[in-house]
Amino acid sequence: MRQDRKIPFVDLVAQHKELESELLDVIKGTLHTAAFIGGPAVEGFERDFAKFCNTKVCAGVSSGTDALRFALIAAGIRPGDIVLTVPLTFIATTEAITQVGACADFVDIDAVTYTMDVERLRHYLAHQCKLDLETGKLIHKKNGRPVTAIVPVHLYGQPADMDPILEIASRYKLIVIEDACQAHGAEYFSSNEKNWRKAGSMGQAAAFSFYPGKNLGACGEGGAVTTNDENLARKVRMLRDHGQAKKYYHELEGYNGRLDALQAGILRAKLSRLAGWNQMRREAAGHYTELLAPMADLLGIPREPSWARSNYHLYVIRSAERDRLLDHLTGEGVGVGIHYPVPVHLQRPYRERGFQQGDFPESEKAAQEILSLPMYPQLKIEDQVRVVEAIREFYLAKPTKGSNSRNQQFASVRNSSTE
Numbered sequence: 045m046r047q048d049r050k051i052p053f054v055d056l057v058a059q060h061k062e063l064e065s066e067l068l069d070v071i072k073g074t075l076h077t078a079a080f081i082g083g084p085a086v087e088g089f090e091r092d093f094a095k096f097c098n099t100k101v102c103a104g105v106s107s108g109t110d111a112l113r114f115a116l117i118a119a120g121i122r123p124g125d126i127v128l129t130v131p132l133t134f135i136a137t138t139e140a141i142t143q144v145g146a147c148a149d150f151v152d153i154d155a156v157t158y159t160m161d162v163e164r165l166r167h168y169l170a171h172q173c174k175l176d177l178e179t180g181k182l183i184h185k186k187n188g189r190p191v192t193a194i195v196p197v198h199l200y201g202q203p204a205d206m207d208p209i210l211e212i213a214s215r216y217k218l219i220v221i222e223d224a225c226q227a228h229g230a231e232y233f234s235s236n237e238k239n240w241r242k243a244g245s246m247g248q249a250a251a252f253s254f255y256p257g258k259n260l261g262a263c264g265e266g267g268a269v270t271t272n273d274e275n276l277a278r279k280v281r282m283l284r285d286h287g288q289a290k291k292y293y294h295e296l297e298g299y300n301g302r303l304d305a306l307q308a309g310i311l312r313a314k315l316s317r318l319a320g321w322n323q324m325r326r327e328a329a330g331h332y333t334e335l336l337a338p339m340a341d342l343l344g345i346p347r348e349p350s351w352a353r354s355n356y357h358l359y360v361i362r363s364a365e366r367d368r369l370l371d372h373l374t375g376e377g378v379g380v381g382i383h384y385p386v387p388v389h390l391q392r393p394y395r396e397r398g399f400q401q402g403d404f405p406e407s408e409k410a411a412q413e414i415l416s417l418p419m420y421p422q423l424k425i426e427d428q429v430r431v432v433e434a435i436r437e438f439y440l441a442k443p444t445k446g447s448n449s450r451n452q453q454f455a456s457v458r459n460s461s462t463e
């Protein structure tokens with residue numbers, strides 16, 4: 045069923061066409077005032093984004109990586125600390141931890157949600173750590189380093205199971221910094237609070253990325269820290285601007301990590317569409333899930349727990365024959381991706397620290413099997429049907445291991461869905 049028109053993995057041009065005149069106004073306004081750094085555009089966006097995330101404050105920064113780094117420093121993470129996160133994430137999560145001088149350690153993921161496995165977190169803290177009787181601090185039994193923070197990652201836009209994570213963190217006095225870089229607008233139902241809570245509003249602070257491909261993307265780089273702690277936000281504002289509280293008065297050594305005014309203006313215009321775009325992604329995800337349902341015994345289909353409202357930054361399926369399926373879909377003109385093919389602990393810098401194959405089996409298995417399908421708000425249902433048809437062809441064409449019933453089953457699926 046080769047067709048000429050390719051289905052892209054992501055289409056960023058569509059949103060810019062939709063917003064072209066607004067974006068051009070932002071660019072013109074910036075050129076005419078030459079207000080490139082700070083100023084009302086940045087402050088306005090910060091206010092709007094804090095409101096969107098249901099947090100008191102937001103500080104715009106230059107990237108998601110800097111947002112993580114500044115949030116960790118401002119929350120009090122110190123060189124030598126151990127910070128826990130998951131192996132199935134983008135390397136920026138662990139880079140930021142290292143840049144603070146801390147040491148990343150890992151808790152494996154839950155195979156269904158792809159987010160931090162709460163039982164494994166409990167196990168790690170109970171068995172690999174102990175309370176130092178002198179300082180009252182939690183320390184790692186093997187290396188004596190203090191364990192001070194957890195960075196749960198809301199991967200693919202699916203929130204981590206925050207109620208138990210926050211409970212565990214408060215029991216052990218650990219700081220929680222959410223990596224919400226993929227989770228703009230995602231929601232978590234807190235049974236404790238009997239309320240839906242926005243990603244980025246649950247930890248002491250959270251980091252967002254506005255890399256162009258994220259649900260809210262700049263026309264360049266950008267990021268933000270959200271928090272309810274004004275003092276933490278004040279520190280982030282100093283860190284992003286060379287540690288100055290006032291021009292040329294430096295309270296500490298900081299970084300050059302500001303959000304451009306131009307990007308802030310662009311993000312502010314796009315933010316007004318974000319809830320709608322996320323809703324369109326959720327509908328597209330619903331279509332995929334329905335179309336793929338007949339293949340549920342061959343493929344892993346995303347499952348959203350009752351406490352999660354994903355923003356479907358990515359729609360990720362699982363296949364035991366992922367690499368061949370990827371080749372087939374690519375050949376059919378379907379853009380696909382793998383997020384991520386190598387779990388962080390098996391990337392070279394972490395192998396060099398002693399991590400190895402077998403350390404985190406769920407993340408390792410997922411990395412072999414996951415496949416991200418085309419996903420963006422303007423994705424058309426016809427294109428989704430074509431994507432799923434291409435997946436079905438792959439399984440039909442495949443020489444089966446003596447199971448005719450499968451072919452039969454798919455023949456009937458095909459008939460019923462191509463009417």
Ligand SMILES: *Cc1c(COP(=O)(O)O)cnc(C)c1O
Pocket residue numbers: 107108109110133134136137197223225226252253254255266267
């Ligand atoms: C994109 C991303 C980051 C880093 O964001 P940048 O803006 O590219 O620095 C961090 N963590 C996760 C999970 C991400 O997806």
